[in-house]
Amino acid sequence: MPRTPADEALIAGRWRRGAGAPADTVDPATGRVLATVHAVTAEEVAEAAEGAARAAADPRWRELLPHERARLLYRVAALIEEDAEELAALQTADTGKALAETRALVASAAGTFRYTAAALETAEEAITPARGAYVTLSVHEPIGVVGAVNPWNSPVASDAQKLAPALAGGNAVLLKPAEWTPLVSLALGRLVSRALGELGLPPGLLSVLPGRGSVVGDAIVRDPRVGKVTFTGGTTTGRAIAHAAAEKLMPVSLELGGKSPTVVLADADVELALAGVMFGVFSSSGQSCVAGSRLFVARELYADFVGELVERVRKLRVGPGTDPDTQVAPLVHHAHRDAVAGYVDRARAEGARVLCGGAAPEGPAYADGAYYLPTVLDGLPNSARTCQEEIFGPVLVALPFADEDDLVAQANDSVYGLACGIWTRDHRAARRIARRVDAGTVWVNTYKQFSISTPFGGTKDSGLGREKGRDGIRSYQRQKSLYWGTAETPLPWAH
Secondary structure, eight states, X not given: OOOOGGGSEEETTEEEOOSSOEEEEEOTTTOOEEEEEEOOOHHHHHHXXXXXXXXXXXXXXXXXXXXXXXXXXXXXXXXXXXXXXHHHHHHHHHHOOOHHHHHHHHHHHHHHHHHHHHHHHTOOOEEEOOOSSEEEEEEEEEOSEEEEEOOSSSHHHHHHHHHHHHHHTTOEEEEEOOTTOOHHHHXXXXXXXXXXXXXXXXXXXXXXXXXXXXXXXXHHHHOTTOOEEEEESOHHHHHHHHHHHHHHTOOEEEEOOOOOEEEEOXXXXXXXHHHHHHHHHHGGGGOSTTOOOEEEEEHHHHHHHHHHHHHHHHTOOBOOTTSTTOSXXXXXXXXXXXXXXXXXXXXXHHTOEEEEOOSOOOSTTTTTSOOOOOEEEESOOTTSHHHHSOOOSSEEEEEEESSHHHHHHHHHOSSEESEEEEEOSOHHHHHHHHHHSOOSEEEESOOSOOOTTSOBOOXXXXXXXXXXXXXXXXXXXXXXXXXXXXXXXXXXXXX
């Protein structure tokens, strides 16, 4: 699905070709070049930031009441739904994901805009308890210009999670899509641009700026007009952004990596747990920050459970995202597939047993794509690099545990703290373990279920701050306190 030069970047409300280097975006299923997109330069980022600052201060936007800003979000939601099939097909082509998944992600994006609009319509300021002869109010105002830097694994949903609350908060946004998957972010940018035009709002409220993170992302983070950065991606990049933000005394939200434990207790519903464990790590081909990539099974159940799991994993259907029968689609890029394969080779060197997978599938149907078989490993201690580092692919490592204390110690022996899954019939044990495990989200007898109304984020090296929920809008605003004097007599120094 090639793009014309005018569609390659949205800079301060105007579509044009970026002045930076060209980069091909490739269909991971076939290796075919979909489009060549020119990156923007650091100078064009500065131009976009200046346009965003003007748009954020424009009375047409700055003076809108919250329920009037909500009209923009409702309109974007409607436009996403109108173009849902095209957006899903575009994301499948660009990321390789199964079409069923990209349809769900597009529906999620529309739902995010609609929920955020409703939350904005009902948002309340507070009259705080008075402690003297005055009335006190706590109010919230826009930050101004927000930088949003997103990953390649679920662009349309990730974009919506940042754009909707940032716009709801009254800001302008500089959106940087991932270099490997810019097309659906650009398509979403066109829909937002259309909605801005229909409502007579400043076009500079959104810029979509493709390019390398080391150039475009860095320029966004360091621009003096950018008052907040929200980032989803790797921990190393997130830490660099946090350092730059500290120099500016600028707030950031960072949704970073994970090495999430999924736990099967001895009393678990085995059928439910088998399906949940597979879905938790092999859906999205493992390219998910919350992938349940460390499997802990009660020692007395371990051999039977892992043996049955391996038999079922071998039967998962690997294929292109456009095939409705596909369960494990190609990875996003050939370079990423090779990185995942390198991790499995390292696991072998560490002494892992490869119970299934461990290679690219063979045959002409797979020859040109970035495919990798769903893989199950065991035989490693939790301290091994394979059990500690995020692989971001269809690779599961299985480990036994002796009792609850042993389980919690192993699960928490990680720099990450993003998610956890627990499979058990014992609700008391589920609650105890859920509270003891270091994770921002815990699923019990389910996995990878998400609600826009429920906050999401991690601890430790998995990030800072939270997205989603009613407070998601407040994270893109500054709180201000107002005092109204009510005393009949002047202040002591009035004379």
